[in-house]
Amino acid sequence: MQKIDTKTKILNAAEQLFAERGFADTSLRLITSQAEVNLASVNYHFGSKKELIQAVLARYLDVFAPALESTLQSLIDKQERIDQIQVFNCLIEPLLSLDSYRHQGTTVFLSLLGRGYLESQGHLRWYIMTNYGKVVSLFNHVVREANPHLSSEEIFWRLHFTLGSVVFTMGSSKALIDIAKADFNADVDIEGLIHRVIPFIAAGVSSPAK
Amino acid sequence: MQKIDTKTKILNAAEQLFAERGFADTSLRLITSQAEVNLASVNYHFGSKKELIQAVLARYLDVFAPALESTLQSLIDKQERIDQIQVFNCLIEPLLSLDSYRHQGTTVFLSLLGRGYLESQGHLRWYIMTNYGKVVSLFNHVVREANPHLSSEEIFWRLHFTLGSVVFTMGSSKALIDIAKADFNADVDIEGLIHRVIPFIAAGVSSPAK
DNA sequence: GTCTATATATAGATAGAC
DNA sequence: GTCTATCTATATATAGAC
Numbered sequence: 001m002q003k004i005d006t007k008t009k010i011l012n013a014a015e016q017l018f019a020e021r022g023f024a025d026t027s028l029r030l031i032t033s034q035a036e037v038n039l040a041s042v043n044y045h046f047g048s049k050k051e052l053i054q055a056v057l058a059r060y061l062d063v064f065a066p067a068l069e070s071t072l073q074s075l076i077d078k079q080e081r082i083d084q085i086q087v088f089n090c091l092i093e094p095l096l097s098l099d100s101y102r103h104q105g106t107t108v109f110l111s112l113l114g115r116g117y118l119e120s121q122g123h124l125r126w127y128i129m130t131n132y133g134k135v136v137s138l139f140n141h142v143v144r145e146a147n148p149h150l151s152s153e154e155i156f157w158r159l160h161f162t163l164g165s166v167v168f169t170m171g172s173s174k175a176l177i178d179i180a181k182a183d184f185n186a187d188v189d190i191e192g193l194i195h196r197v198i199p200f201i202a203a204g205v206s207s208p209a210k
Numbered sequence: 211m212q213k214i215d216t217k218t219k220i221l222n223a224a225e226q227l228f229a230e231r232g233f234a235d236t237s238l239r240l241i242t243s244q245a246e247v248n249l250a251s252v253n254y255h256f257g258s259k260k261e262l263i264q265a266v267l268a269r270y271l272d273v274f275a276p277a278l279e280s281t282l283q284s285l286i287d288k289q290e291r292i293d294q295i296q297v298f299n300c301l302i303e304p305l306l307s308l309d310s311y312r313h314q315g316t317t318v319f320l321s322l323l324g325r326g327y328l329e330s331q332g333h334l335r336w337y338i339m340t341n342y343g344k345v346v347s348l349f350n351h352v353v354r355e356a357n358p359h360l361s362s363e364e365i366f367w368r369l370h371f372t373l374g375s376v377v378f379t380m381g382s383s384k385a386l387i388d389i390a391k392a393d394f395n396a397d398v399d400i401e402g403l404i405h406r407v408i409p410f411i412a413a414g415v416s417s418p419a420k
Numbered sequence: 421g422t423c424t425a426t427a428t429a430t431a432g433a434t435a436g437a438c
Numbered sequence: 439g440t441c442t443a444t445c446t447a448t449a450t451a452t453a454g455a456c
Contacts, residue, residue, distance in 0.1 A: 006439075006440080020331075021331070022232075022234065022328065022329055024232065024234035024235050025234050025329070027430075027431065027432085028431080028432065028433090029430085029431080029432095037440085038439095038440060038441060038442090039432095039433095039441095040433085040434075040440075040441070040442085041439080041440070041441090042432090042433090043432080043433060043434070044439070044440080045439090048432080048433080049431095049432065049433090114328070114378070115328065117378070117382060118232070118324070118325065118328065118378070118381050118382065119232055119235070121230075121231070121385075122382075122385050125385070152394065153390065153393075153394040153396050154406075156389075156390065156393070156394070157379075157386075157390075157403075157406050157407075158406075158410055160378075160379055160382075160386060161375040161378075161379055161407055161410045161411070162375070163378065164374045164375040164376070164377070164378025164379050165371040165372070165374040165375045165378075165414075166374070167374070167378060168324070168327070168328070168370075168373065168374025168375075168377060168378050169367075169370055169371055169374050171328050172327060172328065172332075172370075175331075175332050175335070176367075176370060179366075180363065180366065180367075183363075183366070184362065184363040184366070186363050193367075196364075196367050197367075197371055199417050199418075200368055200371045200414040200415070200417060201371070201414060202417075203413045203414050203416075203417035204375075204410040204411060204413050204414035205410075206413075207409055207410060207412075207413035208409070216421080216422085237448075237449065237450085238449080238450065238451090239448085239449080239450095247422090248421095248422060248423060248424090249423095249450095249451095250422075250423070250424085250451085250452080251421080251422070251423090252450095252451095253450080253451060253452070254421070254422080255421095258450080258451080259449095259450070259451095
């Protein structure tokens with residue numbers, strides 16, 4: 001049994017609860033009792049609940065953003081002509097590697113991302129563009145290369161439709177996986193879900209302009 | 211100036227605030243001050259915040275569900291072979307008619323739906339299936355007819371991806387429309403957004419099975 | 421049905437002993 | 439760094455006068 005410091009215990013408990021219940025519905029008392037630490041330690045280590053939320057997200061983004069940048073750069077370096085499906089395949093490994101980084105890391109990260117967008121009234125979007133704008137731009141650029149028939153604006157919208165599919169599904173993935181088990185006797189895990197959603201969004205993004 | 215009763219004033223204020231800020235972040239005090247009614251009237255008319263949330267959703271679902279059922283039934287009656295894009299076109303009129311039913315009704319409804327799914331930990335899903343299960347099943351049935359190459363399970367997942375695209379985009383539509391204006395000098399309204407998302411989800415849903 | 425006043429619970433945050 | 443105890447604000451909900 002390794003010793004985990006208080007700061008990490010708080011982050012671990014907070015990310016699970018935030019992902020499951022959302023930010024507003026998760027009190028500091030719930031987090032600290034789950035983490036088995038003292039209530040006051042949250043403010044000591046993080047200053048406020050808002051800063052705790054940022055720290056939880058940053059821990060994932062600091063792993064995910066460089067990983068995605070790396071797979072995208074490999075794709076760019078490898079060949080001239082970039083194929084649509086390859087672009088989205090670039091997401092798979094960085095997303096799934098979060099599952100070995102943290103228990104259920106992929107689901108947690110995507111849930112947090114979705115909740116952050118919907119609950120924070122735009123603050124998260126600003127935070128991500130400010131701190132991780134480089135890889136967002138790179139992803140945009142590569143999608144554009146793969147879809148020369150689409151305008152920047154059309155790509156802007158379609159990438160948001162994509163984001164919606166992914167974060168909404170992952171945000172309810174626990175419930176959906178249970179339903180799939182009950183109704184279809186199907187065992188789906190997060191990896192299976194990602195492999196289902198990639199063809200869906202790839203087809204949507206590269207569909208002919210209206 | 212027509213006279214609006216207290217109950218309706220509360221519903222009108224609540225739906226706007228719930229759609230913009232989410233359920234947990236919207237207090238009864240905020241609702242009643244916006245509605246210019248007394249705080250105690252919420253409990254008098256609705257019993258509790260939870261029942262108010264249900265009433266807000268029910269007001270939309272009671273309009274939307276029969277309208278969708280009607281357009282789907284027309285499609286079934288009209289012809290033998292059902293085309294994929296026609297199925298999703300069945301959504302357009304029932305969704306847009308909410309905009310004349312209530313100010314920004316389409317956006318509000320889809321925001322509430324998305325937030326309900328993500329914030330209520332499955333209660334809303336149960337509520338919808340219990341009270342409006344008939345039209346959900348009908349929609350599922352028609353999608354299946356239009357996509358005989360897909361299994362029920364595959365359709366189950368793809369319709370959730372679809373739902374995610376729609377509710378996530380609409381839930382942030384105000385911010386996204388602002389960004390589109392700033393970055394692309396594009397004027398997009400809710401109708402334009404729906405006409406953008408329909409081809410996206412239609413392509414995704416009917417894409418070849420993996 | 422609508423109001424004031426208040427009961428009751430819970431939230432985030434902090435002071436100060438150890 | 440960690441604890442107990444507590445401050446302060448705000449939440450939902452209700453009792454009872456009008």
